[in-house]
Amino acid sequence: MVMSKTIMTTSDDTIAYFGGAHILFKRGLHLPPRNVENHRFLYVESGSGEFIIPDERLHLSDRMLLLLSPGVREIRYDDRRPVSYTYIEFSVTRDLITEPWYHVPESSPHFQTLIGLLRSTLHEDGDGTESVILAAIDLTLRHTVADASTPAIDRRIRKALDYIDRNLNRALKVSELAELAGLSEPQFRRIFRASMSIGPKEYLLQTRMHYARRILESEGLRVSDVAELLQFETVYQFSKQYKKVHGHSPTRRR
Template identity: 25%
Template sequence: MQSYSRYFPSDPAASGWGWRILDTGRQQIAPQAKYPDAEHPLSYLFDSDGRRSLDEFQIVFIEAGSGIFESEKIPKMQVSAGSVLLIFPGEWHRYHPTPNTGWREAWVGFRGADATRVMHQFFQSKRAVLQTQHPQEITGLFDRLLHWAHQEIAGRDQIAASHIPLILAFLKADQAELTQPHNSDAAIVQRAKAAMLQQLDKRSDLTALAQQLGCSYSRFRFAFKRETGHAPREFENHIKLNRSRDLLQHHHLSVSETADALGFNSVYYFSRAFKRAFGSSPTEWLKTHQQQSK
C-alpha cells in the first residue's frame, strides 16, 4: 500500500463551514520500521520524549496491526486493529506501532466551530481510545475522504471535511451500543444493523440473524419496526440502495456490477427498486449527476 498524506493550506471559503480539514493521510508502517515518517511537518513530529501536543483535533484509526497509546489523561495502554484514537488540542500524547507487528493507520486533523462543539459535547479526552464496532464503515469513510483530498476542485475542502462528522457519528453509535443492555430491543437492532452493513453483498437470512441475536423473529421484526420505522428487509434494501449510488458514482461500477455487488437477485429488480426509491433509473440518475458535476 502506498502511503499518502496531505496538509491543507488555509482556505477562507471553508472558514465558516463549521468543519475545517487541516490534514489527512494513510500510512503502512512495516515491522521494525522507524516511526513516525520524518516527511511530516515539524509541528507534527514527536519530541525527544516521544510526546507531542497539537492545536487541532485528530481522529487516528488503526486499520491493522497493534501498538501503544498514552496521553495526559490516559495511562500507557495497548491498541490494536479497530482502535480509534481521539486527539484533543493542547493535550500531550504519544503513540507508536509495536515493532514486531507494525500497523496501518488512517488519520484526519480538523478544527471548526461545529467540530469543537461536537467533540466536547459527545467525547472526552479521558476516554480517547475507542474500539469501533463498524471498522468497514470507518475504513470506507476514510477511503472517500482521501479520494476527495486528492481532487483539485472548488469546494474540495468542504467535501472532504463532510466525512468527519460521519466518522464521529459511527463512534458515538458505538458508545451508545455499549451502554445498552445486551438483550434490549435497541441493542438487538444496533447489532442487526451492523451485521447488515458488514455483508451488503448478500441478502440476509433474517430468521437466522434473529436467532444469532438471541430472539424470536417476531420480536426481532417488531423491535426493528419500532426502532427504525422500517421492517428489517425494507431497511436492508434502503441501505443497499444508498450504497449503490456511491458504487455507481465513485467506484464506476456498471449497473449490473452494482446489482451483483449488493446481492440483488437481478438487474431488473435492482433497477426497479432504485427507481422507486430515487425517482429515476440507475442509468438516468448517474447521467444527471454527471451533468450536474460538470
C-alpha cells in the same frame, strides 16, 4: 471509555482540510509524542495498540473509529501484526468535543456511512472535501447526542449489526439475523425496531444502498459491477432498490 460532551457545528463554522492518507505497515509503528493542532478522524482497519495522551490511554483494535481533539498525542501499534489505518486532519472554528477522543461504536447505524465518507475524502478535490468532512462531523455528533438520551443497543441486536457490517455484499435475510441473535423472527423484529427505530428489512436496504453509493463514487465501478457485487440477479432490481433509498437511479451518480 471517555465520553464526550459535544458542541454542534453551525452554518457559520469553517472547515479547513489539511490532509489525510491510508497508511499500511507490515510491522508495528510508533508515532512519538507530538502536539497536533487540528482535529482528526482516525479509523484503524486492522492492528492493535494504544492511543496515549498525558494521564490517559485508550486501547486500539480492529475496526475502531475515533474523532480526536487537538493536543499532545502518542500512538503505539503492536509489532506482532500488520497495521492499516486511515486518517483525515482538519480544522474547525470551534471545539467539537470536550474530551481527547470520541469513540464511534461499530454498532452505530452511521458507522459504515462514516467510513465511506472518510475514505471518499481522500478522493475529493476542492470544496467537495470540506463538504464531506462536515457531513462526517454531523453524523458523529448526532450519534453522541443520541448516546446521552437513548438506552444501549441490545447485545443481540449489536451482534446482528456487526454481522451486517461484515456482509454488506450479501442479500441477508431477517430470518438469518434472528437465528444469529438467538431469537425468533417476530422477537428479533420487535427488539430491532425498539433499538434502532427502524425495522431490520429497512435497515438492511438502506445500509446496502449507502454502501453501493460509496463504491460507485469511489471505486470507479460500473452499475452492473456493483449490482453483481451485491448479488442482485439483474441491474434493474438493483437500480429499483437504489432509487427507493436515494431518490434517483445509480446512473445519475456517474
